Amino acid sequence: MSPQIAVLDGVTKSYGGAEVLHRTDLGFDRGVIGLLGPNGAGKSTMLRLLATAMPPTSGRIVVSDHVVTDGSPDRTAARRRLSYLPQEVGIPRRMTSFAFLDYIAVLKEWKDTGARHREVNRVLGLVGLEDRRTKRVSALSGGQRRRLALAQALMGDPDLVVLDEPTTGLDPEQRASLRGILSSYADRGAVLLATHQTEDVSALCDRVIILDDGRIRFDGSVASLIGLADGQVWIGSEVNAGALSSWRTGTGEIRSLGGVPAAGSRPAEPAVEDAYLLVRSANLIGQPR
Amino acid sequence: MSTLSDAELLRNIAAGDEAALRQLYERHAGWLLLRLNRRCGSQDLVAGALQDTFVAVWQSAGRFRGEGEVAAWLWGISIRRLISALRGHPAADPLGDDVVGAAVPVVNSAEDELLRGVEYGDVGRALRTLPPELRATLQATVIDGLTTKEAAVLLGIPQGTVKSRLRVAKSRLRDQLMPGRTS
Amino acid sequence: MTWHLGPELLDRYSDGDLDLARQSAVETHLLACADCRQLTSAKAPQDLLTDIWQGVQIATARPRMPWPLRLLRKLGLAETDAVILSASSSLYRPWLLSLVGAFVIGVGGTMMPATEQRSLYLLFAPLLPAITVAAAYDATDPIRELAAATPFSKLRIALLRTATVVAIALPVVLLAGLALPFVGADAFAWLLPSLTLTLLALTLLTWWTASVTAWVVAVLWLTVVGILRSAQQLSAVDTPFAQLAFAVAALLALAALAIRLTTHHAPGGYA
Ligand SMILES: [Zn+2]
Numbered sequence: 001m002s003p004q005i006a007v008l009d010g011v012t013k014s015y016g017g018a019e020v021l022h023r024t025d026l027g028f029d030r031g032v033i034g035l036l037g038p039n040g041a042g043k044s045t046m047l048r049l050l051a052t053a054m055p056p057t058s059g060r061i062v063v064s065d066h067v068v069t070d071g072s073p074d075r076t077a078a079r080r081r082l083s084y085l086p087q088e089v090g091i092p093r094r095m096t097s098f099a100f101l102d103y104i105a106v107l108k109e110w111k112d113t114g115a116r117h118r119e120v121n122r123v124l125g126l127v128g129l130e131d132r133r134t135k136r137v138s139a140l141s142g143g144q145r146r147r148l149a150l151a152q153a154l155m156g157d158p159d160l161v162v163l164d165e166p167t168t169g170l171d172p173e174q175r176a177s178l179r180g181i182l183s184s185y186a187d188r189g190a191v192l193l194a195t196h197q198t199e200d201v202s203a204l205c206d207r208v209i210i211l212d213d214g215r216i217r218f219d220g221s222v223a224s225l226i227g228l229a230d231g232q233v234w235i236g237s238e239v240n241a242g243a244l245s246s247w248r249t250g251t252g253e254i255r256s257l258g259g260v261p262a263a264g265s266r267p268a269e270p271a272v273e274d275a276y277l278l279v280r281s282a283n284l285i286g287q288p289r
Numbered sequence: 290m291s292t293l294s295d296a297e298l299l300r301n302i303a304a305g306d307e308a309a310l311r312q313l314y315e316r317h318a319g320w321l322l323l324r325l326n327r328r329c330g331s332q333d334l335v336a337g338a339l340q341d342t343f344v345a346v347w348q349s350a351g352r353f354r355g356e357g358e359v360a361a362w363l364w365g366i367s368i369r370r371l372i373s374a375l376r377g378h379p380a381a382d383p384l385g386d387d388v389v390g391a392a393v394p395v396v397n398s399a400e401d402e403l404l405r406g407v408e409y410g411d412v413g414r415a416l417r418t419l420p421p422e423l424r425a426t427l428q429a430t431v432i433d434g435l436t437t438k439e440a441a442v443l444l445g446i447p448q449g450t451v452k453s454r455l456r457v458a459k460s461r462l463r464d465q466l467m468p469g470r471t472s
Numbered sequence: 473m474t475w476h477l478g479p480e481l482l483d484r485y486s487d488g489d490l491d492l493a494r495q496s497a498v499e500t501h502l503l504a505c506a507d508c509r510q511l512t513s514a515k516a517p518q519d520l521l522t523d524i525w526q527g528v529q530i531a532t533a534r535p536r537m538p539w540p541l542r543l544l545r546k547l548g549l550a551e552t553d554a555v556i557l558s559a560s561s562s563l564y565r566p567w568l569l570s571l572v573g574a575f576v577i578g579v580g581g582t583m584m585p586a587t588e589q590r591s592l593y594l595l596f597a598p599l600l601p602a603i604t605v606a607a608a609y610d611a612t613d614p615i616r617e618l619a620a621a622t623p624f625s626k627l628r629i630a631l632l633r634t635a636t637v638v639a640i641a642l643p644v645v646l647l648a649g650l651a652l653p654f655v656g657a658d659a660f661a662w663l664l665p666s667l668t669l670t671l672l673a674l675t676l677l678t679w680w681t682a683s684v685t686a687w688v689v690a691v692l693w694l695t696v697v698g699i700l701r702s703a704q705q706l707s708a709v710d711t712p713f714a715q716l717a718f719a720v721a722a723l724l725a726l727a728a729l730a731i732r733l734t735t736h737h738a739p740g741g742y743a
Contacts, residue, residue, distance in 0.1 A: 048617070051621040052620070052621050052742070053617045053618075053620045053621045053742060054620070054742055055736065055742065071736075072736060072743060075736075076623045076625075077623075079621060079622055079623040080623045082621065083621075084618065084621040085618075086617045086618055089614070089615060089617075089618055090614025090615065091614065091615065092559075092611055092612065092614060092615070095559070096533065096535060097533075098533035098534065098535065099535040099559070102534075102535065102555060103555055103556070103559040104615075104618070104619075104622070106552045106555045106556060106559075106624065107556075107619055107622035107623075107624040108622050108623065108624070109622075109623050109624060111552055113551050117530045117534060118526065118530065120530075121526055121529050121530055121533075130529065133529060133532070133533035134532060134533050149618075152618070162621075
């Protein structure tokens with residue numbers, strides 16, 4: 001087995017005594033890995049740790065064969081191989097789009113001016129902001145600012161791309177184009193993204209990790225996640241007794257997740273969202289809370 | 290898609306619209322590149338001049354006065370950018386025989402009255418009787434609308450030579466096209 | 473227009489093998505006919521056009537450096553360092569802050585009773601470099617987390633910013649002190665306290681944001697000046713003993729900063 005691109009080895013993170021990420025062991029290979037979980041589950045913490053934006057309380061983190069928890073030189077070496085989109089990026093408002101990316105490119109050690117400017121121009125095009133190069137950040141819409149923040153994470157040829165909710169604020173077309181971009185990065189490295197959009201996961205991810213309360217609740221392929229909900233989704237004229245969730249579909253029938261199948265209802269094809277809700281409720285696989 | 294006129298695009302560019310600059314580039318960069326290629330053999334200088342042209346358009350689109358063709362205005366900028374690039378490279382290849390031609394003048398100076406309203410064919414035939422250096426001088430000044438100083442840079446010859454060649458070329462043309470007329 | 477460019481004429485024009493008269497006829501026609509321009513443009517090498525367009529995009533968007541940075545570039549400042557400095561606006565802001573500070577001291581000082589002039593000067597002069605260093609960090613604080621995950625040396629950023637700030641603020645405050653008649657012997661007394669406060673600010677920046685740091689340093693110094701003043705000991709600032717005390721404090725602050733740096737903390741965040 002080839003060495004993994006990123007590894008968490010017994011990693012914990014606490015803030016003022018409260019553990020937000022419990023002892024975690026994970027390894028990441030090439031491909032797109034989706035991180036699902038409710039707010040406060042520890043997704044952002046895990047991504048920050050992997051992106052070397054903060055140190056873990058204990059444990060060992062390895063990125064591209066550099067042990068980032070060993071010391072500054074290794075961390076710097078790892079940072080040359082990764083890129084990171086934080087959940088919130090307050091881009092200085094007086095900067096232009098181009099100037100912001102130019103600054104980040106300098107921080108990413110693009111030393112040659114010509115090559116750096118071409119790279120900035122390339123990622124501006126990738127996120128569809130080629131006609132907003134000279135605009136100040138204050139003149140951009142919320143979605144455009146988000147895409148600008150995303151653009152810096154697409155610079156260069158990183159082994160590890162860490163994205164905290166990259167699809168927030170994107171319209172369906174932009175989301176589709178981002179999926180295309182991310183799959184091209186996943187051919188060369190690991191793309192790790194936290195999201196609330198289960199459609200992103202089913203459309204894009206080779207692997208899903210569900211985090212809750214700082215612990216891993218599920219780790220496997222999308223197919224095996226959906227498999228958990230096999231036989232749990234029903235469509236009929238009545239709500240299942242004890243259903244985890246239910247709603248009226250576009251055809252006027254009731255779709256129920258879990259519970260006792262109501263009379264006359266028939267099984268339906270489960271989706272990632274069904275499996276996610278089941279894992280969250282933990283009543284199917286019975287994991288200890 | 291909107292189909293704005295060139296002048297409208299320039300107005301939007303002056304207001305900072307980058308998409309308008311892209312549209313203008315898509316419309317005009319191609320033919321400008323080919324025409325610049327007919328004036329200078331160095332691909333680098335031509336590419337640089339074309340880039341400078343659109344950078345200049347971005348910075349000073351508001352200075353287009355809305356009279357005349359945008360295409361002619363763009364050509365005026367780009368040929369002058371090429372000339373300033375040539376100034377920085379005095380050894381760059383001067384124009385040879387192959388870039389000489391003839392057509393209706395695009396400048397309205399009185400002394401070019403001569404070439405007005407004449408059928409292309411006549412001028413062409415007349416021009417072909419001129420030696421290459423005279424044709425090149427005529428093209429630079431009459432077709433491209435350059436001053437004698439600018440033409441001197443483009444052709445790589447002293448300004449005084451441009452003036453004298455121009456004088457000779459015009460009087461020969463006059464004799465051929467309008468033999469009956471006295472100057 | 474009675475005629476347009478046919479396919480053969482277009483090909484020959486773009487290949488450059490038209491006879492001279494026709495070439496000019498084509499060019500004259502192109503100036504007047506948008507349809508034929510479009511057909512001609514399609515003959516141009518599209519790869520080259522894409523390259524040139526990229527050049528146009530970069531040249532129009534590339535941020536223009538302020539003239540002091542262009543001057544520093546000529547004096548040998550690396551281009552990437554100049555980008556770092558212009559992103560934090562750490563040239564014009566310290567300049568402005570120092571000038572405003574010097575102005576406040578000058579104008580305020582002349583309007584105050586003689587006994588207060590000294591506390592005014594001792595309050596503002598040492599604070600200016602420390603506050604301006606913090607201000608240089610303020611511009612980039614919103615992207616702290618993003619910047620932390622990049623390989624560029626955080627120490628280098630800190631040194632660049634501090635060096636430029638000190639190089640600008642120091643002469644301004646010093647000249648103001650020498651020029652103002654009421655400052656007199658204090659014109660140099662502020663240097664060591666200022667060094668202490670600047671090092672302290674850099675150390676605090678390894679924990680806190682720029683605005684918090686600036687306030688903490690300012691309030692701290694205000695308290696020190698206030699205590700000295702109420703004890704009628706302001707004149708003690710330029711005694712050898714006080715200067716020695718400031719030197720010791722500066723060394724302590726330097727040691728604290730060094731410890732923070734070796735434990736992977738730098739001004740502005742995780743190193
Ligand atoms: Zn035509």
